[in-house]
Amino acid sequence: MKAQDLNEPHLPTLEQMQQWTQVVGRAQQLLLEQAAGATGRALPFDPDAVARIQTGFANEGLALWQRFLDSGGVLRDEPDAPPPDSPAARKDRRFADPAWTKHPFYDLIRQSYLLLSDYLLKLTDAVDGVDPKQKAKLRFAASGMLDAVAPSNFLLTNPTVMEKTLQSGGENLVKGLQHMLADLEKGQLTQTDGTVFELGRNIAATPGKVIKETPLYQLIHYAPATEQVLETPLVIFPAWINRFYILDLSPEKSFVKWATDQGISVFLLSWKSADASMKDVLWDDYIVHGQIDAIDTVRELLGVPSVHAIGYCVAGTTLAATLALLAARGEAEKVASATFFTAQVDFTEAGDLGLFVDDEQMQLIDQLSAGGFLDGRYMAATFNLLRGRDLIWNYVVNNYLLGQDYPPFDLLYWNGDTTNLPARWHKNYLTQLYRDNQLIKPGALTVDGTPVDLSKVQTPVYVQAGREDHIAPPESVWKITSHFSGPIRFLLAGSGHIAGVVNPPAAQKYQYWTCDELPGSLADFVASAKETKGSWWPDWIEWIRSLGDSTVPATGARIPGEGALKAIEDAPGRYVRER
Structure with a gap:
């Protein structure tokens, strides 16, 4: 031919x-x-x-x-x-x-x-x-x-x-066959050339120290980048269904680096990828022995009454439960503010992920979790299915049919760096939240023996949603605004679940929408919101400073390892490297 x-x-x-x-x-x-x-x-x-x-x-x-x-x-x-x-x-x-x-x-x-x-x-x-x-x-x-x-x-x-x-x-087909066979062997679709990335060198490279390690997480304290830092520190809770360094990609994209450059004392949790030892871990553990434990650790280390907290995706859902538990205990003052990155608490409009919580899917998850944990490749495949055209078939054509070389892309490297999930937690999360929507029902869920009620949360809240988010649709994220009782700032960012969050100001990409007063519905918000070009990060830091802008010298315990908690190892730590 x-x-x-x-x-x-x-x-x-x-x-x-x-x-x-x-x-x-x-x-x-x-x-x-x-x-x-x-x-x-x-x-x-x-x-x-x-x-x-x-x-x-x-x-x-x-x-x-x-x-x-x-x-x-x-x-x-x-x-x-x-x-x-x-x-x-x-x-x-x-x-x-x-x-x-x-x-x-x-x-x-x-x-x-x-x-x-x-x-x-x-x-x-x-x-x-x-x-x-x-x-x-x-x-x-x-x-x-x-x-x-x-x-x-x-x-x-x-x-x-x-x-x-x-x-x-026909050389492209031979090369494509090599790609396909390699992917079949590792049980996962390859999307980028991972050989060019090294944790701690050109990705997850913001300087810091691991200052605490538990069976659930490592606590990373990042080095200050300014002589003075905000008195109230920031604790970031990434989702444990992915690696934490989505917020610390290459230096020019790193939210962590940017936050330290703004004069914030930044702490972040690197969650342990589940193994058989975590078969009995429940949501309560991520709330009490994860988020609250880290909040108390940072407060005690720096001698401050409260922290700012960020929860991304499932960690944001968990942060909502943490705030409710603290409110029920009379300890709400431990968190000065809470920021939610594309997080849901009300799952009535949770998008296509809600289609994966029927009885057949639950039986499949049970079969795949026989060892007490769910292999992260299953979750990766599930997320890819939500955008199969872009995240599956696009790579079938480029990798297998055209035989193209894999492009180096830090975001795709992170996307393929899967983590395992505790089996009991995962099943309970899908059934109690996605299927039964119990978190928004006062007293329907108990944490550490205490019934929780989101309406009791009066903590100042900043809610970020992605206009094109297919994992946490903006209609679903918006519902947070009707369940908390404190002041709320809602922001709609351009793009989706990842790019809508990871959008550094220097990139000058996308846009965001805000309203001075919170309207009654997302439709009303969209109709009246002001559009601003570029990153929403400066809006967030302005909001944080509006809650208190007093600063302290970046000395003593503000330097990783110089306080009561000594350095265990350099960031990003060993948990993020475990497979």
Whole structure:
């Protein structure tokens, strides 16, 4: 086969046209059968909606074939654009190569796929009279199936891969096979070249010392970067479902480094990756023996009455419970302020992750956690599934079909650095919070024997949400504002769960929205919020200083290892290196 063969037009035969029609019918039937199995009964469709969808699909399909036949199958330097309201007119990064539109064969494949995808998703939306969660599960399954069967994922139907294969004599496929076999061996999709990163050298490299170690965490105290520091220190609680250094990536992206540069005494918990010894660890342990223990340790070390606290994702959910427990004990003054990075406390609109808490998923988790802990690769795969198009199939094409070298990217290196989870904690978290939503019900949950009630929390709170967050949707994060009783500042940041948080001012990326007064709903917030370009970090530090800006010399116990707690080892410590 010659390279020019890729560009030779081929009109479809009648049999090929009939084949496409049959494919559509078979795909529809498979979808309906899967949906019926998920709900345990035949799906009730709105007949009027289905009729409209089918009529629209038939009309657009005929128009697509007519445009193709009118073109005569001839290559076009300036291809005719589909109608603006057609699914094929939407921008899609999978089909960015000009060959997808210039070559009539690939253009037909592309437009047919997009039309079919639009039809099947509309069909799932036409399901009527079923539980909303079942309907959401149906749409999630349909979207995942459609992403998997995209023509861009296959050698013979991807012009970019075909051209690369012809030019390299198939070397790209050999290299891609090597990549795939290596990934199968380690049981995880590779997304970046990890050989260029070294913990403590060019990632997780902010100077500091480990000053305390428990079976649950190591406490890192970072070296001051200014002669004077805020009197009230900061304790950061990263999520233990990932490594802590998402907040300490390369120096130019590090929130930890930036915070020390602003004159803050920064402490951070590096959680232990679970092993069999942690099989009985529960949420209470992360609250009492994790967060409260660290708060008390820092208070005693520096001789201060309170700390500022940050909780990221699941650690933010936990921080909410910590505040409620402290309030119930009459010890709320231990935390001067609490900041929540993309954290949820009310799970009624928790997004697609809520689809993974049915009985079948719980049974699977039990099977995968036989050793007392859940392998972190399962969670990584789950998060990748939430954005399969970008986090799975994009790498299948680049790594396995095109055989491309892995790019060095610190964020992707962190994303692939998985941690294990205690089995009992993980299952309880999914059932008690995601499924049963008990945290927002006063007294429904007890921590260390004490019933907790979020409405008793009067601590000043700063809530950050990501506009495009697919893990903690902004609609879900917003609900925090209706459960606390103290002053709340809500901020909506551009981008998602990671980039919306890790957005240093020097990068001059994205934007954020704020309101001086907290409105009654997220819709009202969006309608009236002021947009500011760039990072939201300066807004946060201004808010922190508004709560008290007194400073003290960065001497004595403010220097890691110089106080009552001596240095155990240099940051980032050994827990973050354990696998």
